[in-house]
Amino acid sequence: MPSIELSPFPDVIQGGMGIAVSTWQLAKQVSTNGGLGVVSATAIDSVIARRLQDGDQLGDIRRAFAHFPNQNIASEILNSYFIDGGKEPEIPYLDVPKLSLKPNALSVKLLVISAFSEVWLAKEGHTGAVGINALEKIQLATPATLYGAMLGGVDYVLMGAGIPTQIPEMLRELAAKRFVKISVDVASAKKEYLLNFDPGLIAAPDAKLSNPKFLAIISSHALAAYLAKDEKTRPHGFIVEGFTAGGHNAPPRSKDSIGGDGQSKFGALDEADLSKVAKTGLPFWLAGGYGTPDNLIKAKELGAVGIQVGSLFALANESGFTREIKDELLDQIRTGSLSVRTDPYTSPTGFPFKVVEITGTLSEQGKFLDRSRNCDLGYLRTPFEREKGGLGYRCPGEPIATYEFKEGLALDAERSKCLCNSLMADIGLAQIRADGSSELPLVTLGSDLVGAKELVKDYPNGWSALEVLDYLHDVH
Ligand SMILES: Cc1cc2nc3c(=O)[nH]c(=O)nc-3n(C[C@H](O)[C@H](O)[C@H](O)COP(=O)(O)O)c2cc1C
Structure with a gap:
């Protein structure tokens, strides 16, 4: 020692x-x-x-x-x-x-x-x-x-x-x-x-x-x-x-x-x-x-x-x-109002992820459902071998139909949030979407x-x- x-x-x-x-x-x-x-x-x-x-x-x-x-x-x-x-x-x-x-x-x-x-x-x-x-x-x-x-x-x-x-x-x-x-x-x-x-x-x-x-x-x-x-x-x-x-x-x-x-x-x-x-x-x-x-x-x-x-x-x-x-x-x-949840499904990695409940962020179910899903950063994409051969990449944070097409389980996708885009928003580097909206934050803390x-x-x-x-x- x-x-x-x-x-x-x-x-x-x-x-x-x-x-x-x-x-x-x-x-x-x-x-x-x-x-x-x-x-x-x-x-x-x-x-x-x-x-x-x-x-x-x-x-x-x-x-x-x-x-x-x-x-x-x-x-x-x-x-x-x-x-x-x-x-x-x-x-x-x-x-x-x-x-x-x-x-x-x-x-x-x-x-x-x-x-x-x-x-x-x-x-x-x-x-x-x-x-x-x-x-x-x-x-x-x-x-x-x-x-x-x-x-x-x-x-x-x-x-x-x-x-x-x-x-x-x-x-x-x-x-x-x-x-x-x-x-x-x-x-x-x-x-x-x-x-x-x-x-x-x-x-x-x-x-x-x-x-x-x-x-x-x-x-x-x-x-x-x-x-x-x-x-x-x-x-x-x-x-x-x-x-x-x-x-x-x-x-x-x-x-x-x-x-x-x-x-x-x-x-x-x-x-x-x-x-x-x-x-x-x-x-x-x-x-x-x-x-x-x-x-x-x-x-x-x-x-x-x-x-x-x-x-x-x-x-x-x-x-x-x-x-x-x-x-x-x-x-x-x-004020003692901070609430941190250990969410089993939020992270595309499948690992539990700590989420702070904050109004206006993706911790709100409504905001999460309103977001138009896309996977343009892709850090949590994982490679997979297709049944018919060949290599693909998928992330449960991407659009559900795309994930299913890539032989992923719809249930995993339905519950996964796009950590890449939301964590970029946490640090003031949010992507701007075609309709002028910005990606929303999702905050983590112990x-x-x-x-x-x-x-x-x-x-x-x-x-x-x-x-x-x-x-x-x-x-x-
Ligand atoms: C905002 C935030 C982001 C974190 N991101 C990572 C990470 O990317 N990699 C990692 O190994 N640990 C990460 N952690 C864990 C910390 O490095 C650290 O081990 C942990 O927070 C210690 O517990 P504490 O928050 O109670 O001090 C993160 C923690 C926080 C609060």
Whole structure:
């Protein structure tokens, strides 16, 4: 077990929250002040492309791009997406190419430079460590995104929402600038499908790469033991995340998994046995309702290096949520009216997803039913092998008839929401539709808000990332 006093690791990790809730501004503040700041990799290509179409008002992205080791790629991406002064608000954003097993070159380059840019900006001007968070479920983006992050100097890679067995080996290969192949999950597959990534495509032979540490986000001790036992799959440490955490949760282990209130129902089976996690000998952090000074102490007493905190940082001034969403959340926390549901069906991934009930967002059934369904971002599309052969991509968030045509179950589609578009709306990058309407937000937050209720008393109008760190470390 690691020595806590001598631990080389930060005791507070700011959770990677997608899409771009964990911005470079948030991660930079955390990393500058002794924590581990983490940026989100999810849909980072769309985030950068849209920020560029909004004119990159402060010039940050262009400053990062000027340091990218291949300036031809930087120019190509700027020519494709940058609009000086920003696009007109009623004009829709230009979409980026969808992820695929055979991606086009623009898609790969955009993923690489986007991850580079977000990490580079988070690391600018200080010596603190910075991490990047990616979802195992979005496999098709992983190699290019992680390579870009490594070109940007990323110190940690954190991955959950799946079983990240291939990541440690992939990171080693990428660090050596070697051609990478990963095996991709394809529904109904009768053969193995591989995704290739060639660092040579980026043609930056002299570029320096970091060699990041890998932290696997898990919810069970069995998975910790499984990953730790083989050198090929062994991470450098674990984030043990419980079911009150914001965003996606691991599905409940009990068969009787839906409560009378329609929410995912968790129980004792869903609690990781920390003594067994500790037995792996690897450092670990606790996440999900640990964001208070007492819980930081408790986590260390339980053998953890520290905690990963999401919700408190999602509410911080530097996060990507729009000011309007933060104010609404703070108001509801102050008045005690905030309701967070663990919805078993909302997410196209099939994992439970935490949803805050807010009027005017997709949490309202009426708004959800009124939305004209489409799948133009497609990050949660999964490949499947057609009965008659050939590969297709489908997402239960797409139009129901299309999903059925692709051999998907109508019931799954009826209940699934388009997380891609709504999470983009949460950060002020909503797509504009042909009728002039904007995509609506759907907000996620953890369900244990003890820390937020305390902080809102001192900071009724919101707080900074530094104020969160000071609160957690009990600095007055
Ligand atoms: C708005 C929001 C978005 C999140 N998105 C992600 C994500 O994309 N990937 C991930 O691994 N965890 C995600 N999480 C989980 C956090 O990283 C963190 O582990 C968790 O929120 C910790 O629990 P807490 O909110 O009680 O502090 C998200 C959490 C929030 C609040």
